[in-house]
Amino acid sequence: MRHDNSHHLLAAAQRRRADTLERARKALQELDQTGQRRTVMQIAAHAGVSRSWLYAQPELRDQLRRLTAISETPEPAPARIERGSDASLRQRLTLAHERIRELDDENHQLRNQIALLHGQLRANRIAATQVTDTVHDTNPQLTPLNSQPSPR
CATH class of the missing domain: 1.10.10 (Arc Repressor Mutant, subunit A)
Structure with a gap:
């Protein structure tokens, strides 16, 4: 035991x-x-x-x-936050407007570039220039872009 x-x-x-x-x-x-x-x-x-x-x-x-x-004594209140002066606020507003203008210009330029590239791509397709199709070339199960489906 x-x-x-x-x-x-x-x-x-x-x-x-x-x-x-x-x-x-x-x-x-x-x-x-x-x-x-x-x-x-x-x-x-x-x-x-x-x-x-x-x-x-x-x-x-x-x-x-x-x-x-x-x-758990109360912690001292944080220092009082002072408002920015009118001149400071105006300066910040002016800088913000300038930045917005710069970004608008950049957007306009980028949209023009995109439109130009789309036009070139379309012209190449219309001119039947052979465009390398890496997605369809590597996957034989997909139909190539240049071939049209046969009518029934």
């Missing part, structure tokens, strides 16, 4: 829990002494435990609440 060795498992679990509690207490003390802002996430990360484990420990929960309540 086997002996019941479960007391070894219980002892190991108790040692692990005591060690974890000690790490959490030490983390609470260290963060309290440094004066850093304390959140549950910081304390959990510092102690190497999960947040849910911290919340589940009644002996740490009160100290945890006290430390996080102290650290």
Whole structure:
């Protein structure tokens, strides 16, 4: 008959829990002494435990609440943002209009190039100039562009 060795498992679990509690207490003390802002996430990360484990420990929960309540002092309001001056806003508007004009010109040039290239392509097709058809040449199952389907 086997002996019941479960007391070894219980002892190991108790040692692990005591060690974890000690790490959490030490983390609470260290963060309290440094004066850093304390959140549950910081304390959990510092102690190497999960947040849910911290919340589940009644002996740490009160100290945890006290430390996080102290650290939740309101942060100073951000510096007041001043409006830009009228001259500054006018300058930005002028620059924006110039950029829009440049982009419109570029679009116009690109559309003219596209139209020219389409015209050249159409002229080449009309002149029956052999255009290399790499898609249909590499795939024999596709019908070539130059061949017309036979009428029925």
